[in-house]
Amino acid sequence: xxxxxxxxxxxxxxxxxxxxxxxxxxxxxxxxxxxxxxxxxxxxxxxxxxxxxxxxxxxxxxxxxxxxxxxxxxxxxxxxxxxxxxxxxxxxxxxxxxxxxxxxxxxxxxxxxxxxxxxxxxxxxxxxxxxxxxxxxxxxxxxxxxxxxxxxxxxxxxxxxxxxxxxxxxxxxxxxxxxxxxxxxxxxxxxxxxxxxxxxxxxxxxxxxxxxxxxxxxxxxxxxxxxxxxxxxxxxxxxxxxxxxxxxxxxxxxxxxxxxxxxxxxxxxxxxxxxxxxxxxxxxxxxxxxxxxxxxxxxxxxxxxxxxxxxxxxxxxxxxxxxxxxxxxxxxxxxxx
Amino acid sequence: xxxxxxxxxxxxxxxxxxxxxxxxxxxxxxxxxxxxxxxxxxxxxxxxxxxxxxxxxxxxxxxxxxxxxxxxxxxxxxxxxxxxxxxxxxxxxxxxxxxxxxxxxxxxxxxxxxxxxxxxxxxxxxxxxxxxxxxxxxxxxxxxxxxxxxxxxxxxxxxxxxxxxxxxxxxxxxxxxxxxxxxxxxxxxxxxxxxxxxxxxxxxxxxxxxxxxxxxxxxxxxxxxxxxxxxxxxxxxxxxxxxxxxxxxxxxxxxxxxxxxxxxxxxxxxxxxxxxxxxxxxxxxxxxxxxxxxxxxxxxxxxxxxxxxxxxxxxxxxxxxxxxxxxxxxxxxxxxxxxx
Ligand SMILES: Nc1ncnc2c1ncn2[C@@H]1O[C@H](COP(=O)(O)OP(=O)(O)OP(=O)(O)O)[C@@H](O)[C@H]1O
Ligand SMILES: Nc1ncnc2c1ncn2[C@@H]1O[C@H](COP(=O)(O)OP(=O)(O)OP(=O)(O)O)[C@@H](O)[C@H]1O
Ligand code: SF4
Ligand code: SF4
Ligand SMILES: [Mg+2]
Ligand SMILES: [Mg+2]
Numbered sequence: 001x002x003x004x005x006x007x008x009x010x011x012x013x014x015x016x017x018x019x020x021x022x023x024x025x026x027x028x029x030x031x032x033x034x035x036x037x038x039x040x041x042x043x044x045x046x047x048x049x050x051x052x053x054x055x056x057x058x059x060x061x062x063x064x065x066x067x068x069x070x071x072x073x074x075x076x077x078x079x080x081x082x083x084x085x086x087x088x089x090x091x092x093x094x095x096x097x098x099x100x101x102x103x104x105x106x107x108x109x110x111x112x113x114x115x116x117x118x119x120x121x122x123x124x125x126x127x128x129x130x131x132x133x134x135x136x137x138x139x140x141x142x143x144x145x146x147x148x149x150x151x152x153x154x155x156x157x158x159x160x161x162x163x164x165x166x167x168x169x170x171x172x173x174x175x176x177x178x179x180x181x182x183x184x185x186x187x188x189x190x191x192x193x194x195x196x197x198x199x200x201x202x203x204x205x206x207x208x209x210x211x212x213x214x215x216x217x218x219x220x221x222x223x224x225x226x227x228x229x230x231x232x233x234x235x236x237x238x239x240x241x242x243x244x245x246x247x248x249x250x251x252x253x254x255x256x257x258x259x260x261x262x263x264x265x266x267x268x269x270x271x272x273x274x275x276x277x278x279x280x281x282x283x284x285x286x287x288x289x290x291x292x293x294x295x296x297x298x299x300x301x302x303x304x305x306x307x308x309x310x311x312x313x314x315x316x317x318x319x320x321x322x323x324x325x326x327x328x329x330x331x332x333x334x335x336x337x
Numbered sequence: 338x339x340x341x342x343x344x345x346x347x348x349x350x351x352x353x354x355x356x357x358x359x360x361x362x363x364x365x366x367x368x369x370x371x372x373x374x375x376x377x378x379x380x381x382x383x384x385x386x387x388x389x390x391x392x393x394x395x396x397x398x399x400x401x402x403x404x405x406x407x408x409x410x411x412x413x414x415x416x417x418x419x420x421x422x423x424x425x426x427x428x429x430x431x432x433x434x435x436x437x438x439x440x441x442x443x444x445x446x447x448x449x450x451x452x453x454x455x456x457x458x459x460x461x462x463x464x465x466x467x468x469x470x471x472x473x474x475x476x477x478x479x480x481x482x483x484x485x486x487x488x489x490x491x492x493x494x495x496x497x498x499x500x501x502x503x504x505x506x507x508x509x510x511x512x513x514x515x516x517x518x519x520x521x522x523x524x525x526x527x528x529x530x531x532x533x534x535x536x537x538x539x540x541x542x543x544x545x546x547x548x549x550x551x552x553x554x555x556x557x558x559x560x561x562x563x564x565x566x567x568x569x570x571x572x573x574x575x576x577x578x579x580x581x582x583x584x585x586x587x588x589x590x591x592x593x594x595x596x597x598x599x600x601x602x603x604x605x606x607x608x609x610x611x612x613x614x615x616x617x618x619x620x621x622x623x624x625x626x627x628x629x630x631x632x633x634x635x636x637x638x639x640x641x642x643x644x645x646x647x648x649x650x651x652x653x654x655x656x657x658x659x660x661x662x663x664x665x666x667x668x669x670x671x672x673x674x675x676x677x
Contacts, residue, residue: 043532164621165391194390194559196618199603203617221533224562224605228612247609265537267562269604269674270611273585275566276544277537283502284532 003073004031005215006055006183011068011083013047013054022287024050024063026239027325029315030232032183035209037216039230039247041223043262043284046236048219049105052185055217056096057087072099075182098128101176102185103169105192110172111160117144117171118156121178128179143174148204166197173204180212187219202229223266227251232321235259238285238295241315245322255324257302294327302328343416344378345520345553346402346440351375351411351426353397357626369626371397373577375411376652379521382547384554386564386585388600389574390622395557398574399523401426402555403442404433415440418520438468441514445526447506451498457484457509458494464516483512487542504535511542515550525557540566561604565589573597576623576633579652583659590673593661595638598671606674616672632664640665 013025025047032038040048053059055070070082072095085092096102104110112120121140125131131139137156144152147170160168169189176184186205190198202225209216218229226233226247233250235243235258243256254260264278282299285291291298297308307327316329352375354368372394379385387395401408404425413425415436423436441464444450451460461483462476471479481491487508498506507527514522524543528536544567546552558564564571565585572582573596581594592598602616620637623629632650635641644664655661663669 043534166621194622195561195600195603195605196390198605199615199617202605203615222605223533223607227607227609228605230609251607251609262533263607265534266607267537267540267560267566268607269562269565269589269601270606270608271562271565273565273568273589274544276541277566279537279541280534283504283535286502 002034004071005034005073006032006217007069007071008032008051008055009069009071011051011054011070012066013050013059013063014066015063017062020288023239023290024287025054028068028234028236028239028241030234030241030244032215032217033231034182034215035213036231037209037218037229039226039233040217040219040236041221041226041233042236043221045238045284045287047239048221048236049187051236052102052187052217052219055082055185056100056102057082057085057092058096072183074099094128097124097176097181098179099181100183100185101179101181103172103176103187103189105188111168111175113159113161116157116159117163121156121171121175124175124178139178140174143178144171146177146208147171147174148200149174165193166200169193169197169201170204173201173208177208181214182212183215183217184209185217185219188221189218190225191220191222198225205229223263224268235262238287238290240295240325242296242326243322243324245319249319249322255318255322255329256326257300257328258296259324261299261301294325302326342381343422344380345383345416346555347378347412347414347422348398348402349376349412349414351398351401351413352409353394353401353406354409367626370577370628371625372401372408373625373628375574375577375579377572377579377582379553379555381416381520381553382551383569384547384556384567386556386558386568386571387574388558388561388564388571390600391559392622392625393574394577394625395574396525399442399525399555399557403440403523404428404437416520438464438517439519440521440523441517441519443507443510443514443522443524443527446530447503447510448530450510451506453498456495456497457501460498460509461512461516464513468517470517479516480512483515486515486546487512502535503531504538507531507535507539508542511539511546515546518550519552521553521555523555523557526559527556528563529558529560536563543567561601573600576625576628578633578662579660580634580662581659582652583657587658588673590675591657591659592671592673593655593657593659593666593669594663595640595665595669595671596634598673599637601674602672604674632662640669 009029011028015022028051054065071079073079118140122136125136125139141152141156149155190201230247234241237258243259261280293309297303313325313327313330315323315325317323353372356365357367359366400406408426414422415425458480461480465476484491489508528539568585570584571588572579575596581597599616599618618637623633631647632645635645650662650664652660652662655666
């Protein structure tokens, strides 16, 4: 396989509040390849969005990237560590929205209600490229057509609130692609949408990825969407990536007890009607009450007393592209990882 | 379903039109046909799920049944505990109350549906208090019993909701709904705000309660995977109307309405080896204030013919247990999702 276009290593992002520290991202590592989709999956609060925001360097205060690196391979072949850049520097602004496009969870709050979608697109185009206004407008219409918006010549002058949820999300995708990025980070791009609209948007992302050899980070809590879209998967629990691997291995030979439990507990359209679901005992701990040792230990069916509740397991390589963070595979050491 | 006893709920030709008013005189210039001629019934111990895209009228249908909104037309017959069938749609407020007790609601958002200033005990006992049932002692005993039923420790009784997780709050909501021994529970997206692992616990709890207490559920959901796990029968709605209704196994394996087929096809399957060519529905859901003529689904239907643009299909028996509103139901070979 080609070299990764983006490598995240040991990323840690904490929020320092009055009540204590929230370790929102507490050791995330993964690679992203051109033309491929990496799915990041996990339950609410596990740190998916903060991971995305850390890569883009837009973590809001009191949050801060504390450790780790985010290596971006640029178009000219050089590599830059985004963590080392000043978040508001010119270089970082060029990366953000330029080399890395992004679509966020709430399209309504990401689109302005005061400017037409055309003006927002034109602004994004002209931010990263010197073109005339007329050229930018033509390009905006072309982008709207590309994301499947009917009558783009008319729609370019409409406002976001005049559009349905599905069309709005298409506009968001058009906006994220305005500067022709090589990476797209999509954070729950279909969560608020109907399944039918979701299918349209996923199809759109797939098509554009193919046309442009785009590397995609797809963040979702929906295992179905992951199975449908991802080439590789990173599973997160309480800020940690607990398992990464090819999509087939994650679904058919998962190694981490959390991945295994999560997969068993999801409802499926293929299930027998009225069949019970397997459950994971307990619930996700409050961010201030993070368990010691392996954070999954209070809920883990393979919990080993004296081991799992004392030290934190490191990532163990199980196959060239498959890793898990669990003492079943990692011998406990004196110093915790 | 057995015909021995009448259904717990029997909804007939239900309509709810919301007026659209314009101008200084607030003149009615049109109507949102949120629910437009809906008929179904639910037997004792049965779960019927309402599914369909956003805005198709699922919530409005359930709000009519609970008389949270006044239906425009139609009847909603409910079988009361003493065996009478009363039409909730036309009941005066005073007579409504004892009937309303027997149908309860579980809400989508466990966060906003519990009063943050009340203890768990007060929240669960509230329906008892409001209806003047039992003294303080009896109410506390009932609360303890209900906490057992929803599998929460009795020790939680004196705590406040903020100390609980989403799944625990949903259990508290369910305990409150059960306080008055209802026969019917209307659950509008009860698990869609929950994490997957917690969602599984709540789904199992609802299934268990149904078995133990013989509850009937009207289950509103947009997640067809969840619906597959909880329902005996499924009704698919499109722009205010039921387009297909059948038992769960049948409708998933062998849908007879093109809209059901498209909905099922759009559901992502949690298995990368089963990636399939999806039917991607073009266009958008029709506007309920401006419903297309003929079959409302015709602008998006891959099988539409001239007749579909003119004539509105009625819901009728298409064989195999499905009731379908499609002119071509008998001839089309539609694709479902196979069971495992
Ligand atoms: N601005 C903030 N201040 C304090 N804590 C925060 C802030 N933003 C996020 N967090 C915390 O960081 C953790 C990770 O949050 P994040 O939004 O990344 O979760 P997520 O995986 O995206 O969840 P969801 O599926 O709900 O979107 C959570 O515990 C959250 O409460
Ligand atoms: N009080 C109201 N006044 C006017 N229109 C309404 C009112 N309540 C609902 N509607 C409209 O009725 C239609 C049906 O809405 P309803 O909430 O029943 O849909 P739903 O199927 O529950 O959708 P969702 O999946 O988004 O919850 C929609 O077009 C909605 O905008
Ligand atoms: S380290 Fe221990 S508690 Fe954690 S997942 Fe592995 S077996 Fe379970
Ligand atoms: S009646 Fe016609 S348009 Fe409507 S669903 Fe059937 S085939 Fe399609
Ligand atoms: Mg998020
Ligand atoms: Mg609703």
